Amino acid sequence: CIQSELTVLPYGRQSISAADIAAVTEAMESGWLTTGPKVAEFEQACAEQVGAKHAVAVCNATAALHLAMLVAKIGPGDRVVTSPNTFLASANCAAYVGAIPDFSDIDPISYNLCPQSLSANWKPDVKAVVAVDYAGQTADMPAIAEVARSRGAVVIEDACHAVGGSFEHDGELWKVGGHPWADMTTFSFHPVKTMTTGEGGMLVTDNGEYANKARMLRTHGMIRGDGELQGLGDAAFEERGPWYYEMQDLGYNYRITDFQCALGLSQLRQLELFIARRREIVAAYNEAFSDVAILRTPQLRNEKDRDLTSWHLYTLQIDFESLGITRTQFMKSLAETGVGSQVLYIPVYLQPWYRRTYGYGTGKCPMAEHFYLRSLSLPLYPEMNDQDVSTVIDAIKRLVA
Numbered sequence: 001c002i003q004s005e006l007t008v009l010p011y012g013r014q015s016i017s018a019a020d021i022a023a024v025t026e027a028m029e030s031g032w033l034t035t036g037p038k039v040a041e042f043e044q045a046c047a048e049q050v051g052a053k054h055a056v057a058v059c060n061a062t063a064a065l066h067l068a069m070l071v072a073k074i075g076p077g078d079r080v081v082t083s084p085n086t087f088l089a090s091a092n093c094a095a096y097v098g099a100i101p102d103f104s105d106i107d108p109i110s111y112n113l114c115p116q117s118l119s120a121n122w123k124p125d126v127k128a129v130v131a132v133d134y135a136g137q138t139a140d141m142p143a144i145a146e147v148a149r150s151r152g153a154v155v156i157e158d159a160c161h162a163v164g165g166s167f168e169h170d171g172e173l174w175k176v177g178g179h180p181w182a183d184m185t186t187f188s189f190h191p192v193k194t195m196t197t198g199e200g201g202m203l204v205t206d207n208g209e210y211a212n213k214a215r216m217l218r219t220h221g222m223i224r225g226d227g228e229l230q231g232l233g234d235a236a237f238e239e240r241g242p243w244y245y246e247m248q249d250l251g252y253n254y255r256i257t258d259f260q261c262a263l264g265l266s267q268l269r270q271l272e273l274f275i276a277r278r279r280e281i282v283a284a285y286n287e288a289f290s291d292v293a294i295l296r297t298p299q300l301r302n303e304k305d306r307d308l309t310s311w312h313l314y315t316l317q318i319d320f321e322s323l324g325i326t327r328t329q330f331m332k333s334l335a336e337t338g339v340g341s342q343v344l345y346i347p348v349y350l351q352p353w354y355r356r357t358y359g360y361g362t363g364k365c366p367m368a369e370h371f372y373l374r375s376l377s378l379p380l381y382p383e384m385n386d387q388d389v390s391t392v393i394d395a396i397k398r399l400v401a
């Protein structure tokens with residue numbers, strides 16, 4: 001693999017091989033730059049990989065989430081509930097369409113949306129639930145779908161952390177993106193995620209109408225001769241030809257390039273290897289940290305998911321108060337020994353814009369706040385070698401001693 005010198009191990013990082021570079025070069029030499037054959041090929045490969053009927057590739061996962069809102073017809077007057085323990089985009093997508101983003105608390109094991117809280121705090125205007133697979137561990141999708149669907153809401157799984165993951169339910173194995181408890185699933189291919197296209201995202205669904213609509217909105221809501229043309233509404237302007245195009249919905253430019261999809265196809269072939277290495281590192285961290293009283297290692301909601309989860313993050317819970325050191329000091333000391341770290345996540349509703357716009361504040365989701373105050377994500381990416389892993393373990397052990 002091709003890796004430049006790093007002075008501090010980051011919390012996440014891409015792996016780019018010579019095969020990836022060759023794939024991108026070949027795509028660029030093909031004459032296609034934007035939407036070309038590699039886009040359809042990558043969509044097909046992703047749909048097959050997860051076992052979904054349709055996949056729509058877009059320029060990033062934020063766009064995929066926005067499209068999910070649009071095709072589910074979420075808009076003003078609607079409320080969308082997501083996890084507070086997520087990246088901003090899981091909630092922002094609701095605000096983009098004029099709906100109210102709202103938050104329901106997480107459970108203390110998986111740090112994902114708690115189905116019981118979701119049910120207990122349900123409001124009649126909730127029209128969609130965006131369930132996030134924090135760190136790669138899946139949310140309890142069957143339970144969340146039961147709560148949401150029985151009340152008429154659609155279920156979107158923000159699986160940006162769970163690319164290539166699967167989970168067990170009732171003795172059966174289900175792939176993220178290919179199970180019946182999400183109406184749409186979104187993946188991110190940002191470089192810190194499990195595989196990359198530079199920037200990039202994917203919307204997968206079994207619903208053909210959703211997929212067609214998303215594909216149309218990805219490129220300005222524009223259709224050509226093969227779509228359902230309605231006409232411009234004036235006989236004098238009804239000339240038709242192969243050149244003719246029509247816009248029936250307000251769309252966006254959310255396209256991804258052909259060479260990014262060539263990279264995606266090449267990365268997809270390495271995905272199992274990436275995930276296997278991530279699992280090894282997680283196992284090494286767990287073994288090193290599980291007997292340290294002041295640390296809490298990531299726990300599984302379902303023990304059977306241990307080798308099914310595609311870990312994106314390794315987040316410790318650290319009792320900084322008992323240590324008598326602030327998290328920022330802790331992170332600074334770590335960085336001095338070459339270990340980067342990150343805080344993931346600040347509960348989204350505590351962000352100034354959310355406070356100002358919706359009147360949210362501290363106390364809304366106590367478990368998410370508790371989690372945030374103790375959270376520290378350590379370096380986790382396939383190109384870490386055993387020496388890097390030891391460096392992280394030694395640095396943490398030294399600091400908590």
Ligand SMILES: *Cc1c(COP(=O)(O)O)cnc(C)c1O
Nearest residue numbers: 060061062087089090160188190
């Ligand atoms: C990264 C991420 C996103 C946004 O993905 P982009 O591809 O960067 O737009 C959305 N949700 C979660 C949970 C993420 O981690």
